[in-house]
Amino acid sequence: MTTVVKSIVQEIKEKGLGNFLRQAREEGYLKCLHDGNLLQTKIHNIGAKLVGVDKVRNKYYEKLDTQYGRHRWVEYAEKGCYNASQVPP
Numbered sequence: 001m002t003t004v005v006k007s008i009v010q011e012i013k014e015k016g017l018g019n020f021l022r023q024a025r026e027e028g029y030l031k032c033l034h035d036g037n038l039l040q041t042k043i044h045n046i047g048a049k050l051v052g053v054d055k056v057r058n059k060y061y062e063k064l065d066t067q068y069g070r071h072r073w074v075e076y077a078e079k080g081c082y083n084a085s086q087v088p089p
Helices: 004-015 019-027 036-044
Strands: 049-053 059-062 073-074
Touching: 004 036
Parallel strands: none
Antiparallel strands: 049 059, 059 073
């Protein structure tokens, strides 16, 4: 939790509060407050690198300074259904 707070403070220092809140709204952080799983994924995305988006709009992230096996993940385009079959081959 401490690293999350540090990351947020660092982002605010770099971008300014207005830009930080604008990006939070654009990325969907404010809409996901009622969904714990999505909020956890969004928080995990802080400081991560977006490495790609596929044809169904799934977002692929990478954060190399985290534990191996947890350093890459997918944020599904369809937020209401978390299903690995949504990732195209």
